[in-house]
Amino acid sequence: MDKKDIIAKIDNLHIDIKTQAGIIQAVRGVSLDFEAHKTIGLIGESGSGKSMMARTLLGLLPAGGAITSGHIYYNNTPIETYTQRQWRNLRGKEIAMIFQDPMHALNPLMTIGKQLSEAIVISQKVSWKLAKIQALDLLKKVGLEATPERYHSYPHQYSGGMRQRIAIAMALSCKPKLLICDEPTTALDVSTQAQIIELIIKLQKEYGMAILFISHDLSLVSQMADEIAIVYAGRIVEHATTKEIFLQPKHPYTWALLSAIVHFQPKNEVLYTIEGSPPLLINPPKGDLFSYRSEYALDIDFQENPPFFEVSPTHRVASWLQDPRAPSVTMPKLLQKQIQILRSQQEGNFHE
Ligand SMILES: Nc1ncnc2c1ncn2[C@@H]1O[C@H](COP(=O)(O)OP(=O)(O)OP(=O)(O)O)[C@@H](O)[C@H]1O
Numbered sequence: 100m101d102k103k104d105i106i107a108k109i110d111n112l113h114i115d116i117k118t119q120a121g122i123i124q125a126v127r128g129v130s131l132d133f134e135a136h137k138t139i140g141l142i143g144e145s146g147s148g149k150s151m152m153a154r155t156l157l158g159l160l161p162a163g164g165a166i167t168s169g170h171i172y173y174n175n176t177p178i179e180t181y182t183q184r185q186w187r188n189l190r191g192k193e194i195a196m197i198f199q200d201p202m203h204a205l206n207p208l209m210t211i212g213k214q215l216s217e218a219i220v221i222s223q224k225v226s227w228k229l230a231k232i233q234a235l236d237l238l239k240k241v242g243l244e245a246t247p248e249r250y251h252s253y254p255h256q257y258s259g260g261m262r263q264r265i266a267i268a269m270a271l272s273c274k275p276k277l278l279i280c281d282e283p284t285t286a287l288d289v290s291t292q293a294q295i296i297e298l299i300i301k302l303q304k305e306y307g308m309a310i311l312f313i314s315h316d317l318s319l320v321s322q323m324a325d326e327i328a329i330v331y332a333g334r335i336v337e338h339a340t341t342k343e344i345f346l347q348p349k350h351p352y353t354w355a356l357l358s359a360i361v362h363f364q365p366k367n368e369v370l371y372t373i374e375g376s377p378p379l380l381i382n383p384p385k386g387d388l389f390s391y392r393s394e395y396a397l398d399i400d401f402q403e404n405p406p407f408f409e410v411s412p413t414h415r416v417a418s419w420l421q422d423p424r425a426p427s428v429t430m431p432k433l434l435q436k437q438i439q440i441l442r443s444q445q446e447g448n449f450h451e
Pocket of ligand 1: 116118123125143144145146147148149150151152161162315380
C-alpha cells in the first residue's frame with residue numbers, strides 16, 4: 100500500500116496472556132500501519148483480540164499479558180528502545196483512546212471543565228488560564244455549548260452521547276497523532292451513534308490523526324474507515340480498502356460477516372447468523388481457524404496456516420482459497436446478489 104505519513108506501526112505482533120487455565124494466544128501475528136488522516140476499522144467477533152491489539156498500543160495489557168514477539172513502532176522507532184520517560188511522554192501526548200464507556204476517561208467527582216483544563220495543563224504545559232480557554236474551545240468542537248454552566252457541570256449531568264462527546268474532547272486535549280476508538284458507540288442509540296461517527300470524521304479532518312476504530316459492526320465502520328481489517332481468532336484474515344471489503348470480499352469469514360448485515364438481507368427471511376463460536380486460543384490448532392465453522396474449508400485449512408495472498412496492492416487475504424491450486428469456490432449466491440445491488444447503488448460512495 101502506498102503509505103505516506105506513518106504515525107505508528109504494528110509488525111508481526113504476538114500477545115500471550117497467562118491465565119490459570121493456560122496461555123491464551125490472544126494476538127497471533129498481526130501487522131498494521133497507521134497513517135495520518137486515515138482510519139482503519141478493526142472488525143471481529145467478541146474475543147478475537149481486538150481490544151488486546153488496541154491496548155498494547157498504549158502499553159495497557161492486562162496482568163499476565165505480554166508481547167511475545169513482533170514490534171510496535173512510533174515515529175519509526177520500536178517502543179522497546181524508548182526510555183520510561185519518553186514512553187510516558189509519548190503516551191500522554193501522541194496517543195489517546197476512547198472506550199465504550201465514556202466514564203472510563205472521566206472523573207465523576209470533578210467538573211468537566213476542570214478535568215479538561217487539567218488534561219490540557221498536563222499535556223501541553225500551559226497556564227490554567229490558557230487551558231480554560233482551550234477547554235471551552237474543545238467543548239465547542241465536540242458540539243457542546245461552551246458556557247460557564249457546561250464548564251462547571253459534572254459528568255452525571257449528561258446523557259450517554261454527551262458524555263462520549265466529553266470523553267472525545269478529553270482524548271483530543273493532548274492533540275493526539277493516533278486515536279484509538281474501542282467500540283465508542285456500542286452503548287448508544289442509533290441516531291446518537293451516527294452523530295458520534297460524524298463528529299469523529301469531522302475532528303479527524305481538522306486534527307489529521309490516524310484512527311484505529313474497533314467494532315463488531317461492519318456496516319457502521321464502513322461509514323468512516325478507509326481500510327478494514329477483519330480479525331478472526333487473533334489474526335487478520337482479510338485487510339483491504341472499505342470498498343474492496345464490500346465489493347470484492349475473499350475470505351469466507353468476511354462473506355459470513357457481510358451476509359449477517361441486516362440491511363443486506365432480504366425482507367421476511369430468517370436473519371443469517373454465523374453458526375458456532377470462535378475457538379479457545381489456548382493451544383489452538385494449526386491452519387485457518389475459521390475452517391471449523393466454514394462450509395468452504397479445504398483439507399489444507401486444517402493442516403497449515405494460510406499465508407497472505409495479495410489480491411491487489413491494497414488487498415490481502417489469508418485464505419487457501421486464493422492459492423492457484425485451490426478449487427474454484429464462489430461466495431454465497433445471496434451475497435453475490437447483495438453485492439450487485441450495492442455496486443449499482445454505491446459505486447464510488449465508500450469512505451476512501
Ligand atoms: N484480562 C484478561 N485476562 C485474561 N484473558 C483475557 C483478558 N482480557 C481478554 N482476555 C482474552 O484475550 C482474548 C482476546 O480478548 P479481547 O478482549 O482482545 O477480544 P475482543 O475482540 O476485543 O472482544 P470484545 O469484542 O468482546 O471486546 C480472549 O480470548 C479473551 O478471553
